[in-house]
Amino acid sequence: MKKSYLSLFMGLALALVVTGCGGGQQAAPQTGTGSEGGTPAAEQQNETLKIGVMSGSEEEIWKVAKDVAAKDGLTLELVPFNDYVLPNKALDKGDLDANAFQHVPYMEEFNANHGTKVVKLADTINFPIGIYSEKIKDISELKEGDIVGLPNDPTNGARALILFESAGLIKLKEGKGVKATVLDIAENPKNLTFKELDAAFIPKTLGNMSAAVINTNFAIEAGLVPTKDAIYMEPKDSPWVNIIAVREGEQDKPVFQKLVKAYQSDEVKKFVEEKYGDSMVAAW
DSSP, X not given: OHHHHHXXXXXXXXHHHHHHHHHHHHHHHHHOOSSTTOOOHHHHHSEEEEEEEETTHHHHHHHHHHHHHHTTTEEEEEEEESSSSHHHHHHHHTSOSEEEEEEHHHHHHHXXXXXXXXXXXXXXXXXXXXXXXXXXXXXXXXXXXXEEEEESSHHHHHHHHHHHHHTTSOEEOTXXXXXXXXXXXXXXXXXXXXXXXXXXXXXXXXXXXXXXXXXXXXXXXXXXXXXXHOSEEOOTTOSOEEEEEEETTOTTOHHHHHHHHHHTSHHHHHHHHHHHGGGOEEOO
């Protein structure tokens, strides 16, 4: 009788050992990793990035990139902005993973003035800016003492002054370039008055001035067609290319390679060319 109980006990113990080993082998696929690094496959295939963009035309372009990214297992959450200050602050603070609204001169000036550490990841779109007016049809019609508007942030303000110079309205002090301000106007034959305003606000006050430089994204948002409505346009090959920006030190993250690939895709380029024509130029 004792032998029978002992045999039964040993049999149960052996069964439990075999079952335990077999269970571990069956459970492995459920808890396995998608790579040698130990990251679950589901996490690798479903990455998410929060991207700060300008509302309007740029947001529309990014929606196309978002669809392309989704095919590669990358989810893009687009956060729209209406000014040029908050996107860099939000990125630097960690509320965004990347943003896309600025060119390098603006980014460098912003970093210097605000202590942020934002860097370029990749090129996106070149937005040739233009001079617009509700009162005249040609730049030559500007009269003595007319008021003209331009953005009040340093880099877009300098860009506007360079545009006024290329239109033959003023001459800037030698060597000022992207650092130029209204104080650097060396010659102003028509004695134009330069009114500096927030870039987003200029379209709303255009009727109060003889003419003004308007950033293309804000012009389109206001219902203007740059190639049709601008009385003077920046060349399409201008160096003021917009970029995707990230925090310093994070440029080499593998997930950002997917982001760049999605934006610099044939689908995005086709959308830009078909919808916006010469108003925007894909910079890749």
